Amino acid sequence: MHTNSDALDKFAQKNNIAMILLFGSRVTGEHREDSDMDLGLLFSDNGYDYTAVIRELMNIFPDVALDIVVLNKSDPLLNFQVISNYEIIYCPVSEVFLQFYTETIKKYHDMQKIFKLADNYLENFAGGVKNGTITCNPPKVN
Numbered sequence: 001m002h003t004n005s006d007a008l009d010k011f012a013q014k015n016n017i018a019m020i021l022l023f024g025s026r027v028t029g030e031h032r033e034d035s036d037m038d039l040g041l042l043f044s045d046n047g048y049d050y051t052a053v054i055r056e057l058m059n060i061f062p063d064v065a066l067d068i069v070v071l072n073k074s075d076p077l078l079n080f081q082v083i084s085n086y087e088i089i090y091c092p093v094s095e096v097f098l099q100f101y102t103e104t105i106k107k108y109h110d111m112q113k114i115f116k117l118a119d120n121y122l123e124n125f126a127g128g129v130k131n132g133t134i135t136c137n138p139p140k141v142n
Contacts, residue, residue, distance in 0.1 A: 007060050012090045015053055016044040019097055020090035023082045024067070036065040039089075040082045042100055043072050071100065076107035077115075 012020060024038030025031035039057070050070070057066055071079060083104050091097045 008090055009092075011056050011060060015048060015056070017053075017090070018042050018044045018093070019071075019088070019100065021071070021082055022087040022089050023085055027085045027087050036067045037061060038067045038069070040069045040071045040074075040079075040086070042096065043070065046072065076104065076111045079104040080108040 008020070011017070019040075019042040021040040021042075022038065023040055025035050026037055041053070054066070054068060057068065069078065069082065071082065074082075079100075083101055088097060
């Protein structure tokens with residue numbers, strides 16, 4: 001990945017971005033020449049102009065398609081996938097990453113019961129076809 005780190009630092013400071021993570025195929029080494037670049041942005045606050053941010057990032061990374069995730073707004077499963085294979089490309093305060101990482105693990109763990117409930121629901125639904133009639137029973141949670 002070729003980028004101007006000074007430009008990235010200025011961009012992040014200007015847009016109140018606390019952290020930028022690279023994730024996906026460019027971190028795992030499975031990217032192709034035409035692969036996009038997955039970036040997770042953690043804003044310091046909720047007052048940001050998404051269109052302006054994308055435009056500026058396109059200038060910093062002119063030779064690659066970008067897939068941008070706002071980590072403040074994304075669901076726990078996606079955030080967990082991000083922290084499973086990541087590279088920190090901007091985070092001047094290490095506590096910001098540690099807090100995000102810890103909160104992501106906690107939220108993901110809290111969601112496990114809901115994920116299990118959804119799996120049970122789908123299993124009950126798929127198994128609820130009798131004589132051409134689909135029935136769905138409430139899932140049982142262990």
